[in-house]
Amino acid sequence: MLASVRSANVLGTTGRAVTVEVHVGDGLPGFTIVGLPDTVCREARDxxxxxxxxxxxxxxxxxxxxNLAPAGFRKSGAVLDLPLAVGILVASGVIDAERVQRYCFVGELGLDGTVRRVAGAAPMVAALGSEWPEAVPVVPAANLVEARVVASGAVEVVSTLSDVVSVLVEGMPWPDAPAEPAAGTAPPEADLADVRGQPLARRALEIAAAGHHHLLLAGPPGAGKTMLAQRLAGLLPPLDAHxxxxxxxxxxxAGIALPAGGLVRRPPWRAPHHTASLISMVGGGSDALRPGEVSMAHGGILFLDELGEFPPAVIDALRQPLxxxxxxxxxxxxxxxxxxRVLLVGATNPCPCGGGRPGECSCSEAARAKYLRRLSGPLLDRFDxxxxxxxxxxxHLLGEQSxxxxxxxxxxxxxxxxxxxxxGHGANSTIPxxxxxxxxxxxxxALDIVRGELERGRLSGRGLHRIRRVxxxxxxxxxxxxxxxxxxxxxxxxxxxxxxVGAVQV
Ligand SMILES: Nc1ncnc2c1ncn2[C@@H]1O[C@H](COP(=O)(O)OP(=O)(O)O)[C@@H](O)[C@H]1O
Ligand SMILES: [Mg+2]
Ligand SMILES: [Zn+2]
Structure with a gap:
């Protein structure tokens, strides 16, 4: 007997509809899966x-x-476990084929029959909605919040394979949705009021937030660079609906936990460590092509602390998305x-020893030059x-004034x-x-000032445009x-x- 079950898959951040066709027939007992399954998908049988x-x-x-249709693209991961199980039950006559037609299924199965949370439920449910608008998505209970954000109609949830059997075989109602996580108070974002002094850096944060200008903070350890960068997200408005x-x-x-209510409304703040791999920074890693840090920071801030320590390959890879x-x-x-689309904030020490006030640096000229060369020129150029x-x-630190x-x-x-x-143009940093x-x-x-800078060779043509945007x-x-x-x-x-920078006043 032949069964056909609606499901989906995700590539990058885009969902795609997939039909799982199952045939159970005569012949030697065995199991074959075709239609470009990846390794994890192939192991679905077990x-x-x-x-x-x-x-x-x-x-x-x-x-x-x-058969996973359409055959044209690779299917990845374990999200097809649940539709596959449903398909086998239909094809072997346990579930009535007609009952399954109204639904689409995504979910990974544990060996004990639990239905596990999957990555990418939101893009998959969105894809299901545009491919089969009349069908109701059935998703793991743990994915309900994100499924609801994008679903146009009802969403059903299951926690175990036996939930599915109760509904589709025994005619029981779908299980109740799990209680919404308490609309918890999000942890308060760090406030700028905690930063003592630093008038110039504070001003820079404000300008960065207002015009979407990438920002580089340079200075000795302990100066408060990280503290400042952490407070930039709070200056940005909530995300627009789109x-x-x-x-x-x-x-x-990416499988990141979503806020109560499902929809991410605050600009994200991501601060990957410099030891993060190229793949974790830019994305990829499996056939599903998981999003990397630069995508997880979309709409918000990507903070690269100790910028000079990031491998050149990572820095290079960031140029195109920027x-x-x-x-x-x-x-x-x-x-x-x-x-x-991120607001990039970099932080760096001026030299290997961290420097500080003029005269405090103990590095040789060569060591300093080498250190700065690591901050690849083309990237440095991105920082307005x-x-x-x-x-x-x-x-300042002990003063009363906050x-x-x-x-x-x-x-x-x-x-x-x-x-x-x-x-009517985009962010100021992108004015043509x-x-x-x-x-x-x-x-x-004002024109006289920039003319002077150009004549003294302190400003290039491109630098001039950046100055004008800022x-x-x-x-x-x-x-x-x-x-x-x-x-x-x-x-x-x-x-x-x-x-x-060593010569710059504190
Ligand atoms: N301007 C400041 N106002 C208040 N506290 C500060 C200030 N600068 C530094 N600090 C304190 O010093 C700590 C270290 O700062 P941090 O941001 O980690 O420095 P950096 O990243 O430049 O090495 C902060 O957590 C904070 O407690
Ligand atoms: Mg720091
Ligand atoms: Zn030094």
């Missing part, structure tokens, strides 16, 4: 068989042939394009903002973003050079359409030359 036996069902002692869904898809595909806002991952058998973060003074709060700074950031939005004269007009005095953001933050000398001066201050 999991499904054990799960069925544990559930008190009989594995057909006949010839079982499985981005929230994209981010939720990525986090679902340029295009998406990352393309190709493996021998598949390729995927995943969202990867490069600021020096000196160790806070004792007075800094401005995240909420206060964020309200200025939101106003500045609104101004940019009304001008050809538009700068229109949208970021300089006053005559100055545009500085002007937006004070509510001005015109960009004047003060704005340009701030922009120039935030472009320290790392090669000369």
């Amino acid at each position: 999991r499904v068989r054990a799960a069925m036996l544990s559930t008190g069902l009989t594995w057909p002692n006949r010839r079982v042939t499985v 981005t929230a869904v994209d981010v939720t898809m990525v986090h679902s595909a 340029e295009e806002g998406v990352i393309r991952v190709s493996r021998a058998r598949a390729s995927a394009t995943m969202p990867a 903002l490069r600021v020096w973060v000196g160790r806070p003074s004792t007075e 800094g401005e709060s995240t909420a206060a700074v964020r309200s200025r950031v939101l106003e500045a973003r609104e101004r940019a939005h009304l001008r 050079a050809s538009m700068l004269d229109d949208v970021a007009p300089l006053t005559a005095d 100055a545009r953001t500085v002007a937006d933050l004070r509510g001005s359409e015109v960009v004047d000398t003060a704005d340009v001066t701030v922009a120039l201050q935030m472009r320290i030359d790392l090669g000369r």
Whole structure:
């Protein structure tokens, strides 16, 4: 007998509909699966068989042939276990074929018959909804929240294979959905008010958040670089509706726990360690092409602490997504394009010893030069903002006065973003050079300053565009359409030359 069960698979962050066709017939007992299954998928036989036996069902002692359609792409992982089990039960006459038609199934089976959480439920349920809008997805109970975010209608959940049998054989109702996790109070985001002093670095955070300018923080250990970077996400507005869904898809595909309610609304903050592998940074790793850190940070912040310690291959691989806002991952058998629009924040010591105040550094000139060369030039060039973060003074650290709060700074950031939005271009950091004269007009005095910098060779043509974009953001933050000398001066201050950083004042 032939059975056909609706299911899905995920590649990168995109779901695709899959039909699991099962034939149980005469011939020598055996099991064949075709239609480009990967290794995990091929092993489904053993999991499904054990799960069925544990559930008190009989594995057909006949010839079982499985086809995963369409045959054109590789099917990965264990999400096809559940539809496969249902297909076998239909093809061997245990479940009535008609009862299965109204549903689609995704889920991994444990040997004991439990239905396990899968990665990518959100993209898969989305794909099921567009392929078979009238069918009801049946998903592992642990995936309910993310399935509901994207499902247009009802979603049913199961926790064990015997739940499926109760419904489809015995005619029982579907199990109740598990209680929503208490709409818990998310851990409070670290507040800028905790940062003492550091007026320049604080300003840089504000500008970065307002104009989406990538930010490099350079300074000795203990200066507060990590502390500052952690407070940048709090300055960003909540994700817009479209981005929230994209981010939720990525986090679902990556298997990251989603917030109560399912939809990711706050910009993510990811801080991979420099020992992270290339694959974990950019994505790939299995036939399903899991999203990497640069995609998990989509819509939010990618923080690379100790930037110089990241392998050159990783740094190189980040250039394309920083340029295009998406990352393309190709493996021998598949390729995927995943969202990867991040605000990049790097932190670095100025030299191997950490340096500090002028004269404190004990490194040789050669050691310093070598260290800085590791911060690959092309990546360094992506940072519109490069600021020096000196160790806070004792007075600052012990002083009573706390800094401005995240909420206060964020309200200025939101106003500045609104101004940019009304001008009709994207983030200020992406204003095309050809538009700068229109949208970021300089006053005559401001023009004199940049002319001077160009003439003295301190600014290249490309550097000039970056300065103008940053100055545009500085002007937006004070509510001005015109960009004047003060704005340009701030922009120039935030472009320290790392090669000369030892000479920079604290
Ligand atoms: N400006 C500051 N205000 C308050 N505390 C600070 C400041 N700078 C550093 N600290 C304290 O020092 C610790 C180390 O800072 P950290 O951000 O890890 O420095 P870095 O990343 O530059 O090495 C912080 O956790 C914080 O307790
Ligand atoms: Mg640090
Ligand atoms: Zn040094």
